[in-house]
Structures are given as structure tokens and as C-alpha cells.
Amino acid sequence: MKSPYLRIGVDVGGTNTDGVVLDPHRSSEPDRGILAFHKASTTSNPSLGINNTITSMFQSNPDIKASDVASVTIGTTHFINAVVEQDASRLAKVAVLRLCGPFSKGVPPCIDWPASLRELICGHVAFLSGGCEVDGSEIRDIDAKEIERECEVIKQKGIKSIVIAGIFSPVDIVHQQEERAAEIVQKCLPGADIVTSKSVANLGFLERENAAILNASILAFARKTIAAFQSAVKKLRIECPVFITQNDGTILLASAAAKLPIRTFSSGPTNSMRGASFLTQNEVKEAMMVVDIGGTTTDVGLLLKNGFPRQAAAFSEISGVRTNFSYPDVRSIGLGGGSIVKKDSNGKLTIGPESVGYQLPTKAICFGGSIATATDYTILANPEINIGDRSIVSSALSKTDLEDFQSMVKKMLERVIDTMKTSADDIPVLLVGGGAVLAPNELIGASKVVKPRWSGVANAIGAATARVSGIIDTIESTETETATQVMETISQRAIEKAVSNGAKRDTVEIAEMDHIPLQYIANKSRFIVKAVGDFDFERETPLEEGFLDDTQSTNETGREDDMNEFAKKAESGEKSRDQKDEEQQDLVDISSYRPKVEGREWIISETDLAWITTGCYILGTGGGGSPYSHMLRLRQIMREGGVVRVISPQDLKDDDLVACGGGKGSPTVSIEKLPGEEMMQSQNELYKFMGVQPNAVICLEIGGGNGLQGMILGASTNMNIPTVDGDWMGRAYPVAWQTTPVVFEKKPVFLPSTICDGNGNVMFMTEATSELMVERAFRAALSTMGSHVACAKGPISGTNTKNWVVENTISLSWRIGRAVALARQTHQIDGVAEAIIGEVGGxxxxxxxxxxxxxxxxxxxxxxxxxxxxxxxxxxxxxxxxxxxxxxxxxxxxxxxxxxxxxxxxxxxxxxxxxxxxxxxxxxxxxxxxxxxxxxxxxxxxxxxxxxxxxxxxxxxxxxxxxxxxxxxxxxxxxxxxxxxxxxxx
Structure with a gap:
């Protein structure tokens, strides 16, 4: 008996549901092994649409038998839509148990979320004992009694979705803190949905935690939806595994996707690009540009030689929530089949970005409408296209305008392709999508232009041909082995992970690898390796792996009765303070905004803070670390009543004492071990030792995360002193002795100094021969103190501050950030560099x-x-x-x-x-x-x-x-x- 071999791919988009049936054994043949395809409007019930799509394909080719189908792979926007639409009926309340010890309390869970979404989902937060250092050693062990007490609170609140997030949990192989905590929660709350952050994403604590919370919130809805998908397949008497596509171009078994629905978010663009790779596998053996021309926009992305899209960034936002999933780098322009073509006041032809969209069949000239669209001009130029009434188009449009239209389309495509290229060399360009006929056969910058057959359903083809992956993102020692040797070991682990996820061993290959040495940490590097392979259909897959009972929707019970406070407030029209703050910030007219200056004190607002944060990172000249988590902390201080005051250095009294502090260590550590009270503790320890109190505070360096530390310290309740508008660098430098006081004074100027690791360890330097020696001593202690510490430097007099300070750098950060914000608000981002230049002196x-x-x-x-x-x-x-x-x-x-x-x-x-x-x-x-x-x-x-x-x-x-x-x-x-x-x- 012949084993099942056919693969079905279905992509459920917002507009269309596309399907394809293909025989992978015939992929090298001219028809690429495609036995049937179907495109239809997406139905309100996606399961019905899947059923109809597959049924239509079976009916179109009687040779297709259900018994020959080896897999059904589905791409869907269903889960991300639940988040984007903030649908309370599909999103559950979540409790977050953070295993962090003394760290991260200044940056609580969901702090950077839109207020409406935060109030909808975030139901309980607890900071618990636990967490690991970068080397895998424990910050604190978990406390079972502590976890049990929180479970009682969670039970009383009626919350059934719990996230457990531990600092550096992805490198916690020995202590297994998240897993042990999950076992305790499961015993206390049987039947609850428990998500460990390390099972969802990799390094980057806040982003990983965010992803885990979103994932937990949609688990019940995902189970119900995926069960419906599987049910639709089962009703067709197809007995095979059902897969869901991930956003990185690989697949998950439906049972696994029901546990990790967040990994399916935004898989559509990846499916299209993976489909493009399949369609050109025998024609193009190199990186190529994929141009997907739809009804409203053209999406352009670079498909790498390994068959996967180039990724956009380490972080991405989902409905305003920052996560550490990387999505395809896609640039969109307003060119599609429904793009409106018209003349401006000077008689020049314009195309888009306005579009008739789904109304093309009634609005376009070729269908008897009155609006000239890109489709009309394309019909006029291509006699072989049999759409609408050509005679109406011929009489309505001129040949001269047609030439202008074709020239403009060509330039628009050439410009966006050139923007997305990574070298000046010509590159193959693959055209897909229903609007591919708009494009010319030759483009500057393209070594060849390929318009393959079946390109209209490239997304479904990508789903059908998606592969299985295994990803390892870890921090390892290079003390006894070279980085190359360690990379080989990590690569083997990635291969084994892909195999355990279902890949056939002899098809697995390494698709991506990266090696990033860690600053200030001896012999430690971050290794990221991704392995991919074909699914092993010969491996026995239990039926329950491919099918979930529709009734497995435990968290839906009582969902309406458990209506959250956000929903109640929404009904009454009441808004939270955070919502009001966000709305006010969104409505700011940047060009007329005036900061609040009372007397000689600048009172920082949230708008000011956002601009200063942008400016600080630009002044970091590549270093200093991201100010993002520090901005969140300072914003939280302000929302809790703290007042941030900034004064001019020239307003200092001569005998004032000006404090200074900042962070030292590896940025990789800082993205996991979020700040606690260590910065304030270092200041308190220093001034308790000295027996004096400072009158003001100044940041060590304006560039990067330290640029906000002065304001954080000044606004903290223990100090409540103003921050000086200036710093000791005017930028960021890698070492603390590269400061202006050291320029003007050869003997040590910042003694005594202290560092604090936030975990109970404090180190003082009371005497030294130079600031360079202080720096060397503190750097030597870094690795044993967790590779990231808070530093408090001895105070400087008001007189010396006025003589040595780089003046008005908070003001400069504000102006740079305002210029960037204004360029965005006025859609003039192309001129943002010139706007910044204008703010720094011309x-x-x-x-x-x-x-x-x-x-x-x-x-x-x-x-x-x-x-x-x-x-x-x-x-x-x-x-x-x-x-x-x-x-x-x-x-x-x-x-x-x-x-x-x-x-x-x-x-x-x-x-x-x-x-x-x-x-x-x-x-x-x-x-x-x-x-x-x-x-x-x-x-x-x-x-x-x-x-x-x-x-x-x-x-x-x-x-x-x-x-x-x-x-x-x-x-x-x-x-x-x-x-x-x-x-x-x-």
C-alpha cells in the first residue's frame, strides 16, 4: 500500500483563503507538482472556509484522494487578530509570577503595553524569589511556600492562565526554576493554563515575558480554533497530521501550536516568500527579491540563499506590545491592482497610495465604474488579459497616460527593490501575487525578472512546503574551546532539537548561525543557531497529536461572568489614568508643544521623556545600551507621583554637592536582569559612608541608558533632588575615566566610589592613584558580581561642575528626539537627518x-x-x-x-x-x-x-x-x- 504523500496548504488571510494540493515528489517538474489550487473570499467562519477550499480542490481533480494526503498545513491571522482587536471574548486574564529575586521591580510586567490592552489582560503580578545569572548560577532559589501563597490569590481572582518568567531562564539548564515553579502551580491550580517564558521565546527578558503573557491570554481561544481546524479536516475523512505555520517560515504540529499560538502571528508574509522559494527552486540558486503585488500594496522582501526571508529586527511589536520574535523584513508601497491613478494639479500622473480595494469589481473603469485604476491601465497595455470590458478602457484612457503609467510603475518598483538590496549587484526579482501583471519584464537592478506560474497562491504553497525548525539561543563559555568548536556543538543541539520537533534527520541543515561576544564577561559569548528540515512523515504520529476534541476549551467556561474591570470601564466610558496619559501624548501637536518650566526648573513630562530617550540613544554613538527599560522605569516613577526636575548647571551654588551614578556591565545582561534598587542603593551606601547629602545629581554620560539615570536618581523618593542639564561626556564612552573631570584634573576626582550588584554585595574604592585604576578595579570585579552593577561616584562641587560639565545635553537629547518625532508625525522621515542637524547647531x-x-x-x-x-x-x-x-x-x-x-x-x-x-x-x-x-x-x-x-x-x-x-x-x-x-x- 502506497504511503500518503500529498501535501495541502491553506492560507487564511483577511481577504482571501488560498489553497493548494501538491505532490512534493514532482516539485522539479514544470507544474511543480501542483495538482490543484483554489482562491476564494475568506468566510466569517474560517473552518468552513478551510473545508470549502479543500473540497473545491478535491472536486477539481478526481485523482486526488483523501487517503493520499500526508499533511494539511494552515496559515492563519486568526490569533493575532484577537490581540489587535482587543476582543475580551477571546483574551483571558493572565497572572504573572516573575522569578527575579531583588531585580526588575522597577519595570513590572506589562509596563510598556497600551493601557487598554494591559487592563484587559494583566490580572495579577507577583515578584518572587528566583532568577539566574548570565552563567546559569542562581540569584535566588525559588520558594515553594511563596509560590503557593500567590496561587491562593490567583485562585480567589478566578484567573486560570498563569505565566512563569525567570531571569535568564533560557540558560537555566541545571536548576530548572521555571519548570519546578510550574509543577508547584499545577498542583495548586489543577486545570490551569501554565506558560513558562523559556518555552515561548529566547533572551530578552521583558520581550520574552510579554510574548508569554500574550500566548497565555489566547490559549483557550487557540485550542478551540485549532480544534475547529482539525475538525474541518477530519470531516473530509483526511487522516493526517495538521500543522500550523510559524512566523519564521517553519511549522508546528497543531497540538504544539495550540500551546504556542503566538508563534503563528504574522506568518502570512513568510508563507508567500517561502512559496516563492519553492516556485523558483530550479531557476534561482541565490538570494532573490520577492515582489508580492496585491490589490492595495506591493510588499517587497529579500529571500536569502537559505530559502528563508531576511529578518527585520531582533524585536517586533504586536498591537503595541514589544516581543522578541523576529519577522520578515518587508517594505510596502502603495501600488496594487486597485490603486487609483489620477493627475495632480500640474497634470502629472500619480499612482496610489489610495486604492478602491475590494470594490475593484464595481469601481474600476473596466467594470463599468468611473475610477481609473492600475488594473485598467494594465488591461489597456496587455491584450491577452481578459478582464472586464477593454473597449470602455480604450475610450476612457489615453495612450500618453499609459506610457506615463508604465514608466512610473517601473520606477516605483526599481526604487523599492534598490532600497531592499544589500549590495549594488543586480539580483533576481520574483513577482508573485494577483497584481504581478502590473510589473514590466525588465527592471534596473534586476538580473532577471521571473513571473512564475501559480504565483497567485504562493502563500498557500509556502504553507504546504514549510519545514520543521530547531532553534538554540544560549550563552556558552569559550574558555576551554574555541568559538568555532562551541558553534559546532550548538549546531548539533539545534539539529537534535529539529529532529525532536519532527524533522527527518537526513534532511536537517543549519539555516542560520550567529556568534556575539559579551562585553565585560570573560570567555562568554551568545550563540544563536537555527536548524531546519522536512517533516518525517514516516514517524508514527498518534491520532491525538493530530486532533483535539472541540470541548478542550476549559478557559471559556465562565468567561463572560469573569468580565474584567477594563470591559466595565469601557461600557461606562471611564478611562484609566494611563489611558488618558497615552491619549494625551498621542494628541500632542509637536510643532506647538511647550515644555513646563517653573521658574528655573524644567518639570519633565511623559512627552519630554519620550523625546529625551530617543535623543539619548542617538548620542550614544552606537554604545551606552538601549535606554528603553530605564525609560519605562522613570515613566512608572512619574505615574506614581514622582516629579522629575531639571536645572541649569549655571544655577548651581558653588558649595553644592553634585552626585553621579550609572550602570557598568554587559548590555546582554541588562536585557535580562532588569533594574531593581541597586542604583539607589549604591547612592545611599556612598552618602551614608561620607556622612553628607548631595544637592543635585548629574548623569555620568548622556549617551544610552545612563543618560536617564540622573533623572531616575533625582526623582526617587530617597533623594528628591534636581538633575543637572548636562553630563560628563556629552556622548557615550566605553570607560568611566573618559570623562571631562579627568580631562581637567589629573588626580582622582570621583573618590570615594562604590559599586553595588543589587544582590547584597557592595564594593568601595576610597583611595586610588588615578581614575583609570578605579575603572580597572571595578571592571575586574564585574564578572563575579553578575556582570552588571550600579556605580555611585563621589560628588563634585558646584564650582567644578560648572567648569567641567558638558552643558545642556538633556536639552540636546530632547531637541533631537523632538525632531525625530516631528519627522514621523509629518511623514517626513526621509529628512530626519537634516532635522537633527538643525537641532545640534546646523x-x-x-x-x-x-x-x-x-x-x-x-x-x-x-x-x-x-x-x-x-x-x-x-x-x-x-x-x-x-x-x-x-x-x-x-x-x-x-x-x-x-x-x-x-x-x-x-x-x-x-x-x-x-x-x-x-x-x-x-x-x-x-x-x-x-x-x-x-x-x-x-x-x-x-x-x-x-x-x-x-x-x-x-x-x-x-x-x-x-x-x-x-x-x-x-x-x-x-x-x-x-x-x-x-x-x-x-
Missing amino acids: HESAKVLFRGKIVGVERTLRMGHVYGEVIIEESGLGKVGRMKIPFKNENIVAVQVEADGSEKIVASVPDLICIIDAQNGEAIGTPEYRYGLLVVVLGIVASEKWTSTPRGLEIGGPKGFGMDDIEYKALGTFQKPKSVIDEYGS
Whole structure:
């Protein structure tokens, strides 16, 4: 008896449900083994649509037998829609048990969610003993009694979905804290849905926890929906496994997807690109650009040589919630079959972005309507297209306009393709989607243009041909083995994981791998490996693995009776404070906004904070770490009544004591071990030791996460002192002795100093020969203190602060962030670089050094710092210039590489070399550099505090980074940032 061999793919989209039946053994034949396909409008009941689609395909080809079907794979937007629509009937309340010990309390669960979604889902939060360090050792062991007490509270609240999230749980192989906690919860709350964060996502605590919470909230709905999918298949007498596609182009058994529905979010674009890969497997053996032309938009993405889409970023947002799932990097433009074509006031033809959309059959000229669409012009140009009435189109549209239309379509496609390319070389372009006929057969930048048959159902083909994956994201030691040897071991683990997930061993291959050395942590690196393979259909799959009873929807019982407070408030029209804050911020007219300055004190608002955060990361020049979690903490302090006050350094009294603090350590640790009370503790310990109290606080460096620490410390209840509008760097530097006080004073200026790990360990330095020695001593202690500590530095007098400070850098951050926000609000992001230049002093003080795409990144770890080089290639048709930027945590030098290979240094430290994302204006840190990112390189002249003396250049210039052969040449003339207090004060 012949084994089942046919694969069915169904993609349930918002508009259409597409299906395909294919024989994978015939994939190399001209018809690609496609035995049937179907496209129809999506029904309100997706299960009925799946049934109808498969039934129609069976009827179209009598040779297809249910007994020959080996798998049915379904792609769906059903689960993400529940979140986007904030449907209380499909989202359950969730309790979060965070295993964190003394850490992360300043950044509670769901803190960064939209208020409405947070109040809908987040039902209970508890901070419990537990958590691990980066090396896998325990911060604290879990406490069973503590967990049991929380379970009683959860039971009383009627919550049946629980998330357990532990710090560094993905590297917790020995202690298994999340798993042990889950066992305790299961005993206390039998029948509850329990989600461990490590089963959902990888490193990045807040994002992993967010993903786990969303996953837990839709579990009951997912079970019910997937059971309905399986039921639809079973009614057709198809006895085979049912799979659901994931957002990375691979598949999960339906039973596994019912436990991890979040992994199905936004799988549609990936399905289309994977289908494109299948359709061209014998024609194209290299990376190619996939252009999916639909009814309203054209979506363009790069399909890598490994057959998977290039990913967009390490983080992604789902309905305003940040998660650490990476989605395909897709650029959309307003070009589709329904795009409206018209002439502007100057008689110039325009295409889109407006579209008639689903009304094409009634609105387009070819169907008797009155609106000229892209479809009408395409029919006029292609006699072989038999859609609508050609005679009406011929009389309504002119040949001249047709030529303009074709020229414009060609330019639009060429522009977006060039934007998405990672090199100036021509690349194959694959056209899919129902609107592929709009595109010409030749495009500049395309080595060939391929319009394959079956491209209209590429998404269903992608679902049918999706593979099984195994992903390992871990931190490992390289002390006894080389990174290459460790990578080989991790790769084997990824292969074994893919096999355990159902892949056939002899088909598994490594699709992706990455190695990232960790700063300030000796012999430790992060390894990320993804293995993929075909599903092993010969492996026995129990029927219950492929089918779930429709009644397994335990959490639906009593859902309406358990109506949450959000729903009640929504009915009454009442809004929470957070909702009001968010709405007010969204409605801000940026061009007319005025900050609140009372007397000589600037009172920071949430709007101010958002702009300052953006500006701080840009001034980080690639380093300093993301300010995101620190922004959340400060915002929470403000929402709980804390007042953030900023004063001008010139308003300090001569005998004032100005405190200073910041974080030291690895950014990889900081994305897991969120801040607790260690920063405030370090200050308290220092001033208790000294027996004095500070009058104000200043941040160590304005660049990156430390740029917000001054305001956090100042607004904390123990200090309640103003923050000075300035810092000791005017940017970010990799080490704390690269500060302006060290430029002006050779003896140690920050003694005594202390560091605190937040876990009960405090270290003082009371005497030292230099600030460099203080830095070396503290750095040596870092790894044994958890690789991330809070540092409190001895106070500086008001007199010295006024002499040494880089002035008005909080104001500068605010202005930069406002410029970025305004560019977004007015849809002028292409000019964001020029807007930033305008805020930092104009073209005499800053300039665009380069625009292009990152095409190469190299990293290595030396003395705790990540050294490396990023290579950027000029974007734009026919341009071939390059820029390379060496970095040591922060960017050091910008080197222009001409077409003939000659090199010219165009900027160097202490001037600021900032790389921003060309698509949103946000900063890109050195850990985030990756292939294909579109960027703008900005150069900003450094403060004269660095450039006016030989010692300043020796510490903060190229020599401070060991580049003795490079002589600093200023980009221009420094202009002191304009004070917000001076401009807006009374």
C-alpha cells in the first residue's frame, strides 16, 4: 500500500483563503507538482472556509484522494487578530509570577503595553524569589511556600492562565526554576493554563515575558480554533497530521501550536516568500527579491540563499506590545491592482497610495465604474488579459497616460527593490501575487525578472512546503574551546532539537548561525543557531497529536461572568489614568508643544521623556545600551507621583554637592536582569559612608541608558533632588575615566566610589592613584558580581561642575528626539537627518557623513569590550561608495572608501559618529548592527571640553582608543546646545 504523500496548504488571510494540493515528489517538474489550487473570499467562519477550499480542490481533480494526503498545513491571522482587536471574548486574564529575586521591580510586567490592552489582560503580578545569572548560577532559589501563597490569590481572582518568567531562564539548564515553579502551580491550580517564558521565546527578558503573557491570554481561544481546524479536516475523512505555520517560515504540529499560538502571528508574509522559494527552486540558486503585488500594496522582501526571508529586527511589536520574535523584513508601497491613478494639479500622473480595494469589481473603469485604476491601465497595455470590458478602457484612457503609467510603475518598483538590496549587484526579482501583471519584464537592478506560474497562491504553497525548525539561543563559555568548536556543538543541539520537533534527520541543515561576544564577561559569548528540515512523515504520529476534541476549551467556561474591570470601564466610558496619559501624548501637536518650566526648573513630562530617550540613544554613538527599560522605569516613577526636575548647571551654588551614578556591565545582561534598587542603593551606601547629602545629581554620560539615570536618581523618593542639564561626556564612552573631570584634573576626582550588584554585595574604592585604576578595579570585579552593577561616584562641587560639565545635553537629547518625532508625525522621515542637524547647531556643527545599507559586520572581544567594524554601502541606483566604521562599544572613526579602494577619514572621536535607522530615525546600537539595515551616518562636533586641550584629545580622541596614527580633525565648529530652561522659562 502506497504511503500518503500529498501535501495541502491553506492560507487564511483577511481577504482571501488560498489553497493548494501538491505532490512534493514532482516539485522539479514544470507544474511543480501542483495538482490543484483554489482562491476564494475568506468566510466569517474560517473552518468552513478551510473545508470549502479543500473540497473545491478535491472536486477539481478526481485523482486526488483523501487517503493520499500526508499533511494539511494552515496559515492563519486568526490569533493575532484577537490581540489587535482587543476582543475580551477571546483574551483571558493572565497572572504573572516573575522569578527575579531583588531585580526588575522597577519595570513590572506589562509596563510598556497600551493601557487598554494591559487592563484587559494583566490580572495579577507577583515578584518572587528566583532568577539566574548570565552563567546559569542562581540569584535566588525559588520558594515553594511563596509560590503557593500567590496561587491562593490567583485562585480567589478566578484567573486560570498563569505565566512563569525567570531571569535568564533560557540558560537555566541545571536548576530548572521555571519548570519546578510550574509543577508547584499545577498542583495548586489543577486545570490551569501554565506558560513558562523559556518555552515561548529566547533572551530578552521583558520581550520574552510579554510574548508569554500574550500566548497565555489566547490559549483557550487557540485550542478551540485549532480544534475547529482539525475538525474541518477530519470531516473530509483526511487522516493526517495538521500543522500550523510559524512566523519564521517553519511549522508546528497543531497540538504544539495550540500551546504556542503566538508563534503563528504574522506568518502570512513568510508563507508567500517561502512559496516563492519553492516556485523558483530550479531557476534561482541565490538570494532573490520577492515582489508580492496585491490589490492595495506591493510588499517587497529579500529571500536569502537559505530559502528563508531576511529578518527585520531582533524585536517586533504586536498591537503595541514589544516581543522578541523576529519577522520578515518587508517594505510596502502603495501600488496594487486597485490603486487609483489620477493627475495632480500640474497634470502629472500619480499612482496610489489610495486604492478602491475590494470594490475593484464595481469601481474600476473596466467594470463599468468611473475610477481609473492600475488594473485598467494594465488591461489597456496587455491584450491577452481578459478582464472586464477593454473597449470602455480604450475610450476612457489615453495612450500618453499609459506610457506615463508604465514608466512610473517601473520606477516605483526599481526604487523599492534598490532600497531592499544589500549590495549594488543586480539580483533576481520574483513577482508573485494577483497584481504581478502590473510589473514590466525588465527592471534596473534586476538580473532577471521571473513571473512564475501559480504565483497567485504562493502563500498557500509556502504553507504546504514549510519545514520543521530547531532553534538554540544560549550563552556558552569559550574558555576551554574555541568559538568555532562551541558553534559546532550548538549546531548539533539545534539539529537534535529539529529532529525532536519532527524533522527527518537526513534532511536537517543549519539555516542560520550567529556568534556575539559579551562585553565585560570573560570567555562568554551568545550563540544563536537555527536548524531546519522536512517533516518525517514516516514517524508514527498518534491520532491525538493530530486532533483535539472541540470541548478542550476549559478557559471559556465562565468567561463572560469573569468580565474584567477594563470591559466595565469601557461600557461606562471611564478611562484609566494611563489611558488618558497615552491619549494625551498621542494628541500632542509637536510643532506647538511647550515644555513646563517653573521658574528655573524644567518639570519633565511623559512627552519630554519620550523625546529625551530617543535623543539619548542617538548620542550614544552606537554604545551606552538601549535606554528603553530605564525609560519605562522613570515613566512608572512619574505615574506614581514622582516629579522629575531639571536645572541649569549655571544655577548651581558653588558649595553644592553634585552626585553621579550609572550602570557598568554587559548590555546582554541588562536585557535580562532588569533594574531593581541597586542604583539607589549604591547612592545611599556612598552618602551614608561620607556622612553628607548631595544637592543635585548629574548623569555620568548622556549617551544610552545612563543618560536617564540622573533623572531616575533625582526623582526617587530617597533623594528628591534636581538633575543637572548636562553630563560628563556629552556622548557615550566605553570607560568611566573618559570623562571631562579627568580631562581637567589629573588626580582622582570621583573618590570615594562604590559599586553595588543589587544582590547584597557592595564594593568601595576610597583611595586610588588615578581614575583609570578605579575603572580597572571595578571592571575586574564585574564578572563575579553578575556582570552588571550600579556605580555611585563621589560628588563634585558646584564650582567644578560648572567648569567641567558638558552643558545642556538633556536639552540636546530632547531637541533631537523632538525632531525625530516631528519627522514621523509629518511623514517626513526621509529628512530626519537634516532635522537633527538643525537641532545640534546646523551644518557648521553637524553633517550627514553617509547614507546606505549595512553589508558587513565583524565583532571580537578584547579586554571586555566588543571591538569590531561595520561596513555600509551607498544606497541609490548606480552608487558604489562605501564607509567603514570601527567601534569599541561606541563608534570610533568613519572611513570613506572610494570606488578605487582609496580611503579617507571623514570623522573621528571625540566628534560623535551616530548611526540611525533610515526608516524611523531611531538610533542603532553596535549590538544591533546587522546585514541589510538601511542607515544614515551622522557626524556631530564634540564639545570644546574635549577638543580645547591636548589632554582632552589624548583621553577622548583616537589616541584614547589606541589609534595613535590618526590625527583628530574637527568636523566643524561646536555650538553649545540651547537650553530648554533658557528658551521656555519665564
